Amino acid sequence: MTYYIKELFYSLQGEGVHTGRPAIFCRFTGCNLWSGRETDRASARCRFCDTDFRGTDGSGGGRYSSASALANQISALWPAAAVQPWVVCTGGEPLLQLDAALIAALQQRGCAVAIETNGTLPAPAGLDWICVSPKAGAPLRQTSGNELKLVYPQCGALPEQFAHLPFQHFSLQPLADVNGIDHTTEAIAYCKLHPQWRLSLQTHQLLGIP
Numbered sequence: 026m027t028y029y030i031k032e033l034f035y036s037l038q039g040e041g042v043h044t045g046r047p048a049i050f051c052r053f054t055g056c057n058l059w060s061g062r063e064t065d066r067a068s069a070r071c072r073f074c075d076t077d078f079r080g081t082d083g084s085g086g087g088r089y090s091s092a093s094a095l096a097n098q099i100s101a102l103w104p105a106a107a108v109q110p111w112v113v114c115t116g117g118e119p120l121l122q123l124d125a126a127l128i129a130a131l132q133q134r135g136c137a138v139a140i141e142t143n144g145t146l147p148a149p150a151g152l153d154w155i156c157v158s159p160k161a162g163a164p165l166r167q168t169s170g171n172e173l174k175l176v177y178p179q180c181g182a183l184p185e186q187f188a189h190l191p192f193q194h195f196s197l198q199p200l201a202d203v204n205g206i207d208h209t210t211e212a213i214a215y216c217k218l219h220p221q222w223r224l225s226l227q228t229h230q231l232l233g234i235p
């Protein structure tokens with residue numbers, strides 16, 4: 026299996042339950058809900074993406090011809106042998122490529138493996154953390170996990186549609202568009218009325234870190 030990787034980097038988790046946690050990010054190339062081209066955004070199934078997931082030209086990006094080669098590159102970014110590496114597989118949509126072989130190769134190197142997915146594809150067994158971020162109009166196939174993180178508001182993807190699903194944590198993240206301040210106010214109000222949900226902020230954007 027060849028893995029197409031946009032970039033690998035070490036930073037802090039910017040959003041959701043693990044905000045502030047040091048993590049190695051493996052950003053897979055490509056998504057099934059948008060091509061990544063601005064000319065296609067208006068017709069895409071997901072239109073609010075703020076991530077560049079096209080190509081393999083980022084730091085640590087490239088074509089990796091085996092799970093072990095990619096796992097070696099990822100695990101080498103972790104600075105402290107005494108603490109278990111936390112690896113976040115993201116994208117794009119990582120489930121287009123992430124497979125059992127790569128999960129196993131990372132875990133053999135002592136890593137815990139987390140995923141940030143749009144939930145349109147089932148996750149392979151063995152992941153240590155599954156965070157699903159449903160998108161309006163896209164079928165939800167990964168209906169269980171550790172965290173459900175919903176960008177809010179989305180017409181056609183209301184929190185009430187997901188609140189019954191078997192996740193441990195429910196995070197509401199304000200949509201970061203030109204009305205972002207209003208969306209934040211709305212998300213705060215929703216969480217206060219429905220305390221099952223917690224506010225998730227894109228702290229990496231607020232702080233200007235990758």
Ligand code: SF4
Binds near residue numbers: 072073
């Ligand atoms: S599903 Fe995620 S990666 Fe894909 S276009 Fe939407 S926000 Fe971007």
